[in-house]
Amino acid sequence: MSSTSSFSRDYIGAIAPVGIIGYHLLFGEARDPTTMGATNSFVPARDIPDLSGKVILVTGGNTGLGKATITYLASHSPSKIYLAARTASKATSAISDIKSTIPDAQIEHLPLDLTSFASISSAASTFKSRETRLDILINNAGVMATPYTLTSDGYEIQLGTNHMGHALLTKLLLPTMLSTAQLPGSDVRIVNVSSMGHYGAPSGGIIFSQPELEKYNTWRRYGVSKLANILYTKELARRYPEIMSTSVHPGVILTDLYASARKNFVLKLGLWVYALLVPILPGHFRSPEGGALTQTWAATVGRERLRNGEFYRPVGVVSRGSGYARDEGLAKKLWEWTEGELEKHGF
Numbered sequence: 001m002s003s004t005s006s007f008s009r010d011y012i013g014a015i016a017p018v019g020i021i022g023y024h025l026l027f028g029e030a031r032d033p034t035t036m037g038a039t040n041s042f043v044p045a046r047d048i049p050d051l052s053g054k055v056i057l058v059t060g061g062n063t064g065l066g067k068a069t070i071t072y073l074a075s076h077s078p079s080k081i082y083l084a085a086r087t088a089s090k091a092t093s094a095i096s097d098i099k100s101t102i103p104d105a106q107i108e109h110l111p112l113d114l115t116s117f118a119s120i121s122s123a124a125s126t127f128k129s130r131e132t133r134l135d136i137l138i139n140n141a142g143v144m145a146t147p148y149t150l151t152s153d154g155y156e157i158q159l160g161t162n163h164m165g166h167a168l169l170t171k172l173l174l175p176t177m178l179s180t181a182q183l184p185g186s187d188v189r190i191v192n193v194s195s196m197g198h199y200g201a202p203s204g205g206i207i208f209s210q211p212e213l214e215k216y217n218t219w220r221r222y223g224v225s226k227l228a229n230i231l232y233t234k235e236l237a238r239r240y241p242e243i244m245s246t247s248v249h250p251g252v253i254l255t256d257l258y259a260s261a262r263k264n265f266v267l268k269l270g271l272w273v274y275a276l277l278v279p280i281l282p283g284h285f286r287s288p289e290g291g292a293l294t295q296t297w298a299a300t301v302g303r304e305r306l307r308n309g310e311f312y313r314p315v316g317v318v319s320r321g322s323g324y325a326r327d328e329g330l331a332k333k334l335w336e337w338t339e340g341e342l343e344k345h346g347f
Helices: 003-026 064-074 088-101 117-130 157-181 196-200 218-239 256-262 265-280 293-300 328-344
Strands: 055-059 080-085 107-111 136-139 189-193 244-248 311-313 317-319
Touching: 055 064, 055 157, 064 080, 064 088, 064 136, 064 293, 080 088, 088 107, 107 117, 117 157, 136 157, 136 293, 157 189, 157 218, 157 328, 189 218, 189 293, 196 218, 218 244, 218 328, 244 293, 293 311
Parallel strands: 055 080, 055 136, 080 107, 136 189, 189 244, 244 311
Antiparallel strands: 311 317
């Protein structure tokens, strides 16, 4: 292959995800005029209610969107926030940073590696040994544009981390959330962070065969994992209506999630061009603080303003999503496949 064709392929790979997401943010809702130009004014300091007594768990809370989300929430006096992350030193640093501006914040590191079912099971056990309630679960952590590798339990790394890991964590914490939902005045929520990148999923939407996934490029695999987040949320809402489950597209943000892309000069160039366009693109943010708005909104806005099982884009606007994202049959199939896979591993 010539260097020219290789350059073209890499450049297209760099700009394609931004193009796909930007296109659907600008034009993808055209058949649903109620969403065109819609947005919600959401100022966390002003609009997040008092969270006294609530217990919150945020995955991937040591950096980027997760850290920004915890910072927003910590200012409103929750009983405890669990910052779930793999690396203790990074979690400790993040907690210290947040407490420098919110000294009274009650934040605790919960060791969690979403690529390992054993780690997830341990994290859930640790949480349940310390708490009897869980009011808000924000499944925020994720990986993007990674080479094809498998998790320790045999799943393609993006599907395994973004979907399977969070599905197991959610399953293990559901009994606690369901019991919390029975308490007077409770308002239990699950927020799953997806992406407009789900439009990049290949024909069929969800590729269930892990070896088959290796045939697709990394952005297609990412699309599968993000589509899974949306579909799984819809089934959570259908099966557990007492819990408010939503999925969100946080926007497009230059965060640590793009670290793998920055290793390639052409991808880095594409990101630089994209950064210049951020100010004029709807749903695009320069910092995690902007990207964390929609998931924080979904976790705290008045329950009457949410629709169970829906997918939201910035800030707090219902999105139709792709045709696959609206496929109830595919959502049920994904749920049953996921449950079957977890059962194979003893969960």
